[in-house]
Amino acid sequence: MKIKRQLRIFLLLVVLIPLVAFATIPINRRLAAQGVSFEKLICISLLVASVIELACIMFTIHISSTISKSITFLQRSTKRIADGELARPLERRKSHRGENEITDLIVNLDKMRLTLLENDERRKRFIMGMSHDLRTPVAVIKGYLEAIDDGVVSGEKEISKSVNIILNKTRQLEAMLNSLINFVKLETTEQKNNLHLQPLLPIVQEFAESSINTGKIFNRNVQAEISLSPDTKVMLNRELVLRALDNLYSNAQRYTKDKGVITIKAEETETEAKISVEDSGIGINDKDIQFIFDIFYRASNSRTEPGHGIGLSVVKNIMDSHGWKIDVKSQVGVGSNFTITIPKRDLKA
Template identity: 30%
Template sequence: MELEGGEKIRIRVSRSNGTVERSLDQLQLVMLLAVPAFLGLAVFGSYFLAKLALRPIDHITETAVSLGAGNLSRRITGIESRDEVGRLAGAFNGMLARLEDSFQREKQFTSDASHELRTPVSVIMAYAENLAAHAPDRETVEQASAILTESRRMHSIIAQLLALTRGYEGKYQLSLEEITLAEMVSDVLAELTEAAAAGGITLIEQVPPRIQLSADQSLMTQLLLNLVENGIKYGKAGGTVAVNALEQDGHILLTIQDDGIGIGEKELPHIFDRFYRADQARDRSGSGLGLSIVKWIVEVHGWTIQAASEPGRGARFTIQI
């Protein structure tokens, strides 16, 4: 700036920036506090919304898992939306209804067929016995004996199917009584001694005489017969089938173990299925229903059963009572 006398002066203007710096500091503090809070709120909100959106899927998953236990009466409820999830739930319920109806019709057919087949098979057995007793020559005797053997096997399968079907339908009424386990095991092993000796199998009993349990005596006998017979059938010459029992943590652990051909890892999950036979054990001497009946007997009593095996090293069935 130049004055009248030609003199030049300079004017410098300034102001304190303390207010600006304080504002920036406050803004920085707000950002440091607000941004994490906002991110946390966003994450929580996203999780909550995702959980809310996926809740129907979880319900569908729970229902699907329950089917593994054979509970086909379950249905997906509480999903009223008409979006994709709602349509999926409706389709799933429709599939369950069709499956339940199909299984019910299968059970009814099995029950009806088993009931109707008993009479003609009994007639065949009677005629085969009569023919074998009065056959004019050896060839006829052998043929009649073959018919009698197969008809007896068929009769056994029909009886087991009928018992199994009635059991699954809930028509069997348990008749519980106090049983001394050692006495029952001794009776079962005595009944199977001849069959075991024919296969070169030694039967071993290790059941303390003090152990008692409440069970249906007829079903309990059938359970032991099936498991011990299974051990004899798939045992090896010179081998053993052992029945052990002990008390542990308020439960009775009953174990039937053999050292025979064993069960493969792939076959093990299916051994309780009806008519299932592992490839290495496939033959015509059994019905394929023994272990299915064992599982039903265990379940109807409210017990549990586990199977463990290695090929070539035998199988072990453990029942927790």
């Protein structure tokens, strides 16, 4: 039984005591008129009051016991989470009679447990990915420096060639660290919360024009289909939104072959606006779809391509900071489609 319901019954019983006392007054008068002694009247009143008071005491004990057991149950569950036991689901009360507002918190606690478990897995993947990606250029730099120091690499041309390789790997390492720093900044600064009401059309047009020009340079056929009202305004951070869109285009270009098609679409309805970047590239395996927004994750069919696995993580982070949604549909050998959905509550005309 819910604690609120138990308290209502308890309060009802408490209120009944004076009501019963008042109700017995005319009864006592009638009994007195019939010649019933005063002592018997007192006994009857005390008996009625005692029965109600006993019921109140029993309810008080029951409520106290229910709350105590529920708090103990809740304390045991929270201790498991505090101790880091995230893999095992929290206990649930099997009997409906033992459920109340306190034990209902277990449902929310279990959701929190799953979130913590997911974050812990992401952190582990983050560390493993970072270690793997940083280890490669460091190992190359170390190898060439040791070769030069040991005299394995000798001669001016060989040393110059080795130094150039070391410089390239150093630049690669620097680019990776800068990408990582920018990602962390996006997580920790207030920049993502700096949203202003701005027209959506000029931002999408700027992105589309830039993508078309870039596509010409890299031999990609970039098309734009924009159907947005110039009066539509959205709460957004212009810099971050452009960064997210640029990351989506860079991703599409990287995995689309020469003369491949990349289509940028923007449209709106009465309930939402959608911006999509579609390519005719290599596509994404079904098993990789759920992980592609995790930092440092590289899809199995894209590991031969250059990249650090940070771009899509940044996109997802920016979408989350705006309260927008991003979906991906993909088919291996056909291409991928990333769609950003801006809900109606964010649209103002």
